[in-house]
Amino acid sequence: MKIFVTGANGLLGHQVVKLALNAGHEVIASYVGQPPVGGKPLELDLTKLQSIRQTIVKLGPDAIIHTAAHTNVDGCETDRELAHKLNADAAREIALAANELGAHLTHISTDYIFDGEKGLYKEDDNPRPVNYYGHTKLEGEVYVKADSKNWCIARTSATYGWGGEKKNFATWLVENLSAGKQVKVVTDQYVSPTLNMNLAEMVLEISERKLTGVLHTAGASRASRYDFAVELAKVFNLNRDLIKQVKVKDMSWPAKRPRDSSLDVSKCVGLLKTKPLGTQEALVTMKAQL
Numbered sequence: 141m142k143i144f145v146t147g148a149n150g151l152l153g154h155q156v157v158k159l160a161l162n163a164g165h166e167v168i169a170s171y172v173g174q175p176p177v178g179g180k181p182l183e184l185d186l187t188k189l190q191s192i193r194q195t196i197v198k199l200g201p202d203a204i205i206h207t208a209a210h211t212n213v214d215g216c217e218t219d220r221e222l223a224h225k226l227n228a229d230a231a232r233e234i235a236l237a238a239n240e241l242g243a244h245l246t247h248i249s250t251d252y253i254f255d256g257e258k259g260l261y262k263e264d265d266n267p268r269p270v271n272y273y274g275h276t277k278l279e280g281e282v283y284v285k286a287d288s289k290n291w292c293i294a295r296t297s298a299t300y301g302w303g304g305e306k307k308n309f310a311t312w313l314v315e316n317l318s319a320g321k322q323v324k325v326v327t328d329q330y331v332s333p334t335l336n337m338n339l340a341e342m343v344l345e346i347s348e349r350k351l352t353g354v355l356h357t358a359g360a361s362r363a364s365r366y367d368f369a370v371e372l373a374k375v376f377n378l379n380r381d382l383i384k385q386v387k388v389k390d391m392s393w394p395a396k397r398p399r400d401s402s403l404d405v406s407k408c409v410g411l412l413k414t415k416p417l418g419t420q421e422a423l424v425t426m427k428a429q430l
Contacts, residue, residue, distance in 0.1 A: 147208030151304030231280030256398020301336030
C-alpha cells in the first residue's frame with residue numbers, strides 16, 4: 141500500500157513512517173524543516189493551501205495519514221491565522237484530495253475539542269472547545285466529515301515520547317529532572333497521556349484496515365499532569381521532590397485549558413488489535429527505548 145504521511149518529522153509522524161516501512165508499505169513522508177529519516181521525503185508547506193491537493197493527487201496514495209498540525213496551544217491563541225490555516229484549511233484540502241483519489245484518510249485530532257467539564261469523553265459527546273487550538277481542530281474534523289467519504293478521525297490526548305523536532309511534556313520532564321532542576325506541574329488538569337509509539341501502532345492499524353468513523357486513540361489511563369510527572373520520575377529513577385505542585389490558575393498561559401479532557405478508549409479497545417497502554421506500562425516502554 142502507498143501511504144502519504146504528513147508531519148513525517150513530528151512526534152507522531154516519524155513513528156508512523158517507521159512502522160509503515162517495517163510493515164512493507166511504500167511511504168511518502170511529507171515534512172517542513174528537517175527531513176525525516178525514513179520514507180520518500182517530500183517537502184510540503186501546508187500553509188500554501190493551493191498546492192496541497194494537487195501534490196497529493198499527483199502522487200496517488202492509497203491512504204493518507206494526516207498527523208501534521210499546529211499543536212502549540214498558546215501559539216494558536218496568539219497567531220490565529222496560522223492556526224486556522226494549518227489545523228482547519230489544510231485538513232480540508234487533504235480531505236478533498238483523499239476524496240478525489242478514493243483514498244482512505246486517517247485524520248489525527250485532539251481531546252481539546254472538549255470543554256473539560258466532565259472528562260472521559262466518548263466519541264459521540266458534544267464538542268465545545270475552550271481555546272482556539274481546539275476550535276481549529278474541531279473545524280478540521282468538520283471539513284474531513286464533509287469533504288471526504290472514507291475517513292477516520294482518531295482523537296488523542298497529551299502525546300509524548302522520543303523523537304520529533306520539538307520537546308513534549310515527558311521529554312521536558314526527563315531533561316529538567318535529570319539536570320536537578322525544579323519543575324512546576326499542575327495538579328488540577330486531567331488528560332489521557334499517550335505514548336507516540338503506541339499511538340502510531342493504532343493509527344497504522346486504522347489505515348491498513350481502512351476503518352471509518354470517530355475513534356478515541358489515547359492512553360488507557362486518566363491522570364493529572366502532576367500524577368503523570370510523579371509516575372515518570374518513579375519509572376526513570378529521578379527525584380520526584382523536584383516536582384512542585386501548582387494549580388492552573390497559577391500559570392500565566394495565554395490559552396485556557398480544559399480541566400478534564402481525558403478520553404474514554406473503550407471503543408478503541410474493542411475494535412483494534414493494538415490496545416492503548418496505561419501510563420506505567422507506556423513509561424516503562426519509553427524508558428526501554430533509551
